Amino acid sequence: MESRVAVERGSMEQLAARVRALRDGVHATAIHEDADHALGHASLIEAMGLVARGVRKRQARLVADLAELGDHAAAVIDEFEAADRRLAGQAGEPR
Amino acid sequence: MRSSLPGSPDGVRRLSQQLRSTGGEFAEAGGEARHLTQIASSMGWEGAAQERFASATTRLRAPLQVLDVEVRQGAQILAQFGDALDDLQRRHGRTLAELEDAQSLVGRLKRAVSSATTAVADAASRVARATHAVQDELLQVASGLPVIGGGADTLLREEQRFHDQAQRTLTSTVRQLTDTEHSVAGLRRRLVDIEDEWEAVVRHTVRALLSLDVVDPADAAVRRLLGFVYGTADPLRQQLRGFLDGDPSPEEIAIWWASLSQKERKHLIETEADLLGNLNGIPPTDRYAANQVRINAEITRAKAEIEALRKKVEDGNMFDDFGNWVGDKNPLTESDTERLRWLEKRLETLEGFHGRKIWLFDPSGDGRAAEVFGDLERAQNVAVVVPGITNDLSNFGSIRGNAENLQAMMSTVGGPSATIAWLGYDTPDDAVAGTTIGPADVGARALRDTVGEIRRVNSGAFTNVSGHSYGSVVAGHAMQDGLDVDAVSVVGSPGMGANSRAGLGSIHVPVYAGRNWNDVVPYTEAHGTTPTSLAGVHDFPTGTSGHSEYYREGSASLRNLALIATGQQPW
Numbered sequence: 001m002e003s004r005v006a007v008e009r010g011s012m013e014q015l016a017a018r019v020r021a022l023r024d025g026v027h028a029t030a031i032h033e034d035a036d037h038a039l040g041h042a043s044l045i046e047a048m049g050l051v052a053r054g055v056r057k058r059q060a061r062l063v064a065d066l067a068e069l070g071d072h073a074a075a076v077i078d079e080f081e082a083a084d085r086r087l088a089g090q091a092g093e094p095r
Numbered sequence: 096m097r098s099s100l101p102g103s104p105d106g107v108r109r110l111s112q113q114l115r116s117t118g119g120e121f122a123e124a125g126g127e128a129r130h131l132t133q134i135a136s137s138m139g140w141e142g143a144a145q146e147r148f149a150s151a152t153t154r155l156r157a158p159l160q161v162l163d164v165e166v167r168q169g170a171q172i173l174a175q176f177g178d179a180l181d182d183l184q185r186r187h188g189r190t191l192a193e194l195e196d197a198q199s200l201v202g203r204l205k206r207a208v209s210s211a212t213t214a215v216a217d218a219a220s221r222v223a224r225a226t227h228a229v230q231d232e233l234l235q236v237a238s239g240l241p242v243i244g245g246g247a248d249t250l251l252r253e254e255q256r257f258h259d260q261a262q263r264t265l266t267s268t269v270r271q272l273t274d275t276e277h278s279v280a281g282l283r284r285r286l287v288d289i290e291d292e293w294e295a296v297v298r299h300t301v302r303a304l305l306s307l308d309v310v311d312p313a314d315a316a317v318r319r320l321l322g323f324v325y326g327t328a329d330p331l332r333q334q335l336r337g338f339l340d341g342d343p344s345p346e347e348i349a350i351w352w353a354s355l356s357q358k359e360r361k362h363l364i365e366t367e368a369d370l371l372g373n374l375n376g377i378p379p380t381d382r383y384a385a386n387q388v389r390i391n392a393e394i395t396r397a398k399a400e401i402e403a404l405r406k407k408v409e410d411g412n413m414f415d416d417f418g419n420w421v422g423d424k425n426p427l428t429e430s431d432t433e434r435l436r437w438l439e440k441r442l443e444t445l446e447g448f449h450g451r452k453i454w455l456f457d458p459s460g461d462g463r464a465a466e467v468f469g470d471l472e473r474a475q476n477v478a479v480v481v482p483g484i485t486n487d488l489s490n491f492g493s494i495r496g497n498a499e500n501l502q503a504m505m506s507t508v509g510g511p512s513a514t515i516a517w518l519g520y521d522t523p524d525d526a527v528a529g530t531t532i533g534p535a536d537v538g539a540r541a542l543r544d545t546v547g548e549i550r551r552v553n554s555g556a557f558t559n560v561s562g563h564s565y566g567s568v569v570a571g572h573a574m575q576d577g578l579d580v581d582a583v584s585v586v587g588s589p590g591m592g593a594n595s596r597a598g599l600g601s602i603h604v605p606v607y608a609g610r611n612w613n614d615v616v617p618y619t620e621a622h623g624t625t626p627t628s629l630a631g632v633h634d635f636p637t638g639t640s641g642h643s644e645y646y647r648e649g650s651a652s653l654r655n656l657a658l659i660a661t662g663q664q665p666w
Contacts, residue, residue: 011138015131022127025120038106041297043323046316047304051169054309058162062155069151075144
């Protein structure tokens with residue numbers, strides 16, 4: 001039982017790491033607005049700016065969601081640690 | 096006119112590529128989120144924290160997917176804009192180069208005309224000198240004096256030849272100059288068209304970008320940009336234009352229109368009459384109101400142009416100190432006079448539309464219009480009167496007269512009725528053009544469209560199309576593509592585009608035909624067998640004379656047309 005908890009905690013820690021990596025990846029994604037010359041029309045540049053702004057807003061929300069997910073993962077790991085401690089306290093007792 | 100169209104197609108494509116790869120990153124992140132959910136559910140642990148974790152991973156997937164789709168759509172919009180910009184810039188550049196060449200040719204030709212004019216003048220004075228020499232020789236001969244030198248007539252012939260040659264060169268250079276100046280004007284127009292096309296592409300692209308879900312519609316910039324896209328800052332007008340951009344069906348238009356308040360509908364009728372006047376799906380009474388707005392605007396335009404032309408005459412007249420007219424320094428050209436006459440006639444027609452139920456109005460070119468008599472939405476019988484050749488807005492009165500007569504007779508013999516005087520197509524300008532089928536094809540499409548809308552607003556009415564002369568050709572072509580009416584009647588028909596009833600199509604629709612014994616048009620059979628000779632077509636007596644009396648008040652022909660239009664058998 002003790003070893004199963006350890007295995008699951010290990011997997012959860014890996015998962016938490018993946019969540020962090022995903023958060024960093026989403027955070028790095030951005031639309032560059034340096035397109036004025038290419039688009040060549042003020043209204044088009046402004047519309048593209050709105051698209052970029054919209055995408056950035058959603059990205060920010062996603063990053064916040066991923067941070068929350070990281071917190072949930074940490075909470076799960078805490079639960080595993082508590083289970084570990086409980087199991088260690090019960091060691092040697094007949095079950 | 097611009098020296099070039101701004102923007103860089105390659106830059107736009109790079110931007111599109113960048114968006115696409117951003118979309119790809121979101122897609123990968125979405126895949127990873129899905130994977131997290133799978134792992135979380137397969138591990139087998141339980142508890143509140145695990146549940147929160149699993150539900151948070153599930154919630155992540157949807158926004159990531161939306162971002163992926165939206166960003167890729169943005170990439171697609173930009174890619175299309177890049178391609179269009181590329182094409183427009185190439186065409187603009189090519190046309191500009193052609194214009195520069197043509198303009199420099201105009202310069203060269205102007206110089207050539209100037210030297211050719213000098214050459215002609217020189218040659219003319221040499222001809223004059225040689226003519227004098229010939230006259231001198233003749234005088235010497237007449238006076239019996241010995242001729243000194245001689246050969247003046249040979250020299251005159253030679254000079255005359257040089258003069259003729261110089262004159263020919265001048266004429267051909269002037270012609271070349273005129274042609275080149277025309278092509279310069281054409282190239283300038285083409286450049287303006289390309290620039291307009293670019294503006295339209297930009298508007299389309301801005302509209303497409305604004306329609307992406309990632310754009311916050313509450314952002315103040317969105318309203319400003321929609322003003323650019325739809326050419327108005329008025330949100331209701333933007334709404335209408337945006338709605339029509341989606342190419343809605345008449346049924347959808349009717350539902351949307353009904354969803355507006357009366358105040359909103361009134362506002363749109365006053366401000367967007369051009370969009371609403373001929374729009375199927377808009378209730379007839381609102382179409383009439385919108386067309387009155389358009390007619391008033393057209394009257395104002397026509398009056399202003401007439402006034403400008405008349406002022407040109409007044410400003411051009413010169414009087415001496417005693418008030419006597421002594422000349423005209425600014426006379427109207429032949430085309431001015433023609434235009435003035437045309438405008439005065441057009442104004443008369445337009446003023447005649449005041450307060451009438453104009454269901455269709457298009458002042459461009461020869462003009463199109465349809466006027467309704469009776470209540471189109473509640474009538475038991477509806478007839479559409481289709482006129483023939485040489486009809487346009489300027490003689491709409493005669494088309495109206497026929498329809499009014501039919502309307503009165505239909506109401507007498509068949510109860511509540513409505514009739515449409517339908518000049519819904521550009522009729523052939525003369526008898527020769529009347530032997531072609533182009534106008535009939537265009538007219539047939541418009542007629543089917545009209546009948547479709549009549550069915551939509553009054554599905555229970557007995558619906559009849561009544562074609563006179565070339566109008567019967569229009570009806571025949573419409574039948575061949577399926578015309579949803581209860582009866583078709585034709586008079587004075589040169590054929591309906593088929594040599595058998597089966598060839599006419601719409602086989603369930605009864606067809607009635609009448610002709611006067613002395614009407615020459617049916618004899619021409621310019622559009623196939625005249626329908627009175629077709630088996631399967633019911634002919635009826637007319638009792639009138641010539642080609643233009645079929646709708647005459649009190650005639651058997653009018654009574655029979657009314658009986659047919661109200662679902663009864665003619666005499």
